[in-house]
Amino acid sequence: MDEPSSQCTEDNIPKFGMSFVSENDLRELYRLYAQSMGFGVRKLGTRNGPDGKQKFFSIGCAKCGSFTPRGKNIFQLRPSTKTDCKARINIVVRNDFDFKISSIILQHNHPLSPSNSRHIRSHKLKLEEARRSRLGNGDAEAVSHYFSQMQNKCLNFHYTFDLDEDSRMRNVFWADARCRASYDYFSDVMTFDTTYLTNHYDILFAPFVGVNHHGQSILLGCGLLSSEDVASFT
Incomplete structure (x- = not known):
């Protein structure tokens, strides 16, 4: 110890x-x-x-x-x-x-x-600062452009951004047409787990997962989070 x-x-x-x-x-x-x-x-x-x-x-x-x-x-x-x-x-x-x-x-x-x-609080603040700084303006624009293209191809594709005070992307949520349709039928049970994995930006990947009538896991939506606080979860 x-x-x-x-x-x-x-x-x-x-x-x-x-x-x-x-x-x-x-x-x-x-x-x-x-x-x-x-x-x-x-x-x-x-x-x-x-x-x-x-x-x-x-x-x-x-x-x-x-x-x-x-x-x-x-x-x-x-x-x-x-x-x-x-x-x-x-x-x-x-x-x-x-x-x-x-x-x-x-x-x-x-x-x-x-x-x-x-x-731990004293380390968590530093991790959050690093995550926000790693997802810069160029990355945010690339993600926004890609999602915009996806929405043009499929009107049921939904996404939303959360920006910080410097207009940099902080949190992202998206769900395609299949995810949204699955949610309409199988939203009784849903899990949300931010400990699943992190990407090379060290940003948390947060999948929304449901269960269908066969007991199989199905994807209902996805999020990328820069921090694990109430505001980000909301």
């Missing part, structure tokens, strides 16, 4: 004495290490000097600390994921371009899950 997994390399394991020219570089190394090991990360604390500038801070496991109930009704308290984990790195800021790891704890007091890293 405490040793680096096979996904870890010497390049992304934080070590005592390591120096970085920016906080972002240091945080990214620790995030990549945490992602390969299977735990979430967050900034734990900071201390400023007399000049008001940051002189010290810590980054550690997201399960650090202990749960302190704040509500009066104990039956309405939400379960806590905190385990008072001590895994962290402490950083001394010597100047604007010198961030040095002054001490480090790699041991955790809870199981790690590298295979579920993409579901």
